[in-house]
Amino acid sequence: MSFATASPSADLPSTATGPATGTDWIGELDAWLLAEGRHRRPWQKLGAHPVCWNGVDGTAFAVWAPHARAVSVVGDFNDWDARRDPLRLRPECGVWERFVPGATAGALYKFDLTDGHGERVLKADPCARASEGPPGNASRVCAQVDVQPRLPPHSPQSPMCIYEVHAGSWRRPGGFCPDWDYLKRELVPYVRDMGFTHLELLPVAEHPFYGSWGYQPTGLFAPAARYGSPESLRAFITAAHAAGLGVILDWVPGHFPADVHGLARFDGTALYEHADPREGFHHDWNTLIYNFGRHEVRNFLIGNALYWIEQFGVDGLRVDAVASMLYRDYSRPPGQWVPNCDGGRENYEAIAFLRELNDTVHQEAPGVLMLAEESTAFPRISHPTAVGGLGFDGKWNMGWMADTLAYFAQEPVHRRWHHHRITFGLVYAWSERFLLPLSHDEVVHGKGSLLRKMPGDRWQQHANLRCLLALMYALPGGKLLFMGAELATPWEWNHDGELDWGLLGDGQHAGMQRLVGDLNHLYRSRPALHDADHEPSGFQWLDADDEQHSVYSFLRRDRAAQAQVVVVANLTPVPRHDWRVGVPAAGRWIERLNTDSTHYGGSNVGNAGGVLSEAVAAQGQPCSLRLTLPPLAVLILEAAGHGSD
Secondary structure (H helix, E strand, O other), X not given: OOOOOOOXXXXXXXXXXXXXXXXXXXXXXXXXXXXXXXOOOHHHOOEEEEEEEOOEEEEEEEEEOOOOOEEEEEEOOOOOOOOOOEOEEXXXXXXXXXXXXXXXXXXXXXXXXXXOOOOEEEXXXXXXXXXXXXXXXXXXXXXXXXXXXXXXXXXXXXXXXXXXXXXXXXXXHHHOOOOHHHHHHHHHHHHHHOOOOEEEEOOOEEOOOHHHOOOOOOEEEEEOHHHOOHHHHHHHHHHHHHOOOEEEEEEOOOEEEOOOOOOOXXXXXXXXXXXXXHHHEEOOOOEEEEOOOOHHHHHHHHHHHHHHHHHHOOOEEEEOOHHHHHEOOOOOOOOOOOOOOOOOOEOHHHHHHHHHHHHHHHHHOOOOEEEEOOXXXXXXXXXXXXXXXXXXXXXXXXXXXXXXXXHHOOOHHHHHHHOHHHHHHHOOOOOOOEEEEEOHHHHOOOOOOHHHHOOOOHHHHHHHHHHHHHHHHHOOOEEEEEOOHHHOOOOOOOOOOOOOHHHHHOHHHHHHHHHHHHHHHHHHHOHHHOOOOOOHHHEEEEXXXXXXXXXXXXXXXXOOOOOEEEEEEEOOOOOEEEEEEEEOOOOEEEEEEEOOOHHHOOOOOOOOOEEEOEOOOEOOEOEEEEEEEOOOEEEEEEEOOXXXX
């Protein structure tokens, strides 16, 4: 069935915030900014906006589809009849618009587009701020809200320990997928009481396939309806803020799925993606790649970042799969990619987009964290754009993660041959502002749980995992831990289930949870463990070269070098007695944490809570301690008087 091209609609409001005089919802300034790709908040004009115009309640609809022959809005307010509400084209910006009386908040709708070949397709609204939710894929009219508050800006000297969560599988009341109201009551106080500073959510934008974990979103502006309304997500974030928790969202600007109702060939052309599959198709994920060279697409994505920050009050965005954006040959064989204008592999358009993204966010929302999941050695990811960097505030240290997990997978008797895997990360630790991640990616796709990566019998597996976690907290850099690691779950993460909460009835698993809580509180309360995370002065090896015994020792200190702690790791199952470790000050040194404590499920070998130093110089320090090193354990010691003794 065909229908006529829309005629101009009358009496449309014109300002960015609501009805005004004039005949257009898209005003002249808005049209110009949208055409230029410089509209900082495109969601204020595109999408569906409930308004009262000339005393009539309705909704102003607008959608960018410059190559469509005709566009109508269809929904439950017009019996899904494309003949009733055709939209009018604004050719200067390629946007179609119409005010529809009687279409109010909560209504379901789609856009019915006819392309240049006369083919028709129903599309969800790219800027919809709410959605119907699976198995349906319609958009839902949603009222706009005021800017939401955030926590005070995060300082680089402040501690950052992040609890990474998949909302649908943390806990399932009655076996059902939880909603934001449940998670507000249960998840927020749990994360607070465990001592984390931030809560990071796997992507919450609408995604039709639950098994994608949100990494294949179709509705970038719409919170996933399976977890509740946009208002309930805002209430969840508000509750997290009240508990002192920053909220970080995983955000996916690199690619999108090819679902027919989504962005793919939106107006009959490759509007959001590249037309050439050598540039526009991800073989790894069967997804389409945004055309970062198109200014309207960059504007759409940067506007979306500001949308989550301003309309939901999130405190940071973790940008997914940055490496796949930076390289034109990412996961492509020779001949299956298009070089840049200089014949190289770098994606200049994506690099420019990321710089513009980070500069815009930092200008419009100072203090919001922009974090990159980037797995290569691309330089200056977390350096300011003014000095040639990409402008991120932090980068996941994927190299540290891979080296450390490879080391811990070795039987202790073989670790002497892999000693450098622990020390190598400190060679480049200050080249970026790093976070140390033990993320969801390490416990999926047959990789097994963290516990199952550890060698040895059950006791040794738990002891190894305690060492891994303690080392992560003791080394420089922010921390990220995926949910379930604190339970020492033996099984790989299952997004269709929930965490193994019944394990807490076992002393080993309950001990691991207590250890993570104590690590968080110790890390946050001791400036030596976080204040100089991003400065070489905050770290010093005492002994990095004892391959024979697989023992590591180092100092951590704050920027003023007034607060210092000593960390010693014995990564074999052999207890070691009279082990001399240098310390910078005389007196009694308190054993602040011993992962071999029975409190954590260990064997309780240690130093009776503390050791008095001796006037024997060692490892470049004026004094030293004679320690008992527990088997497969990490000790953190602090001079008496520097904490609550």
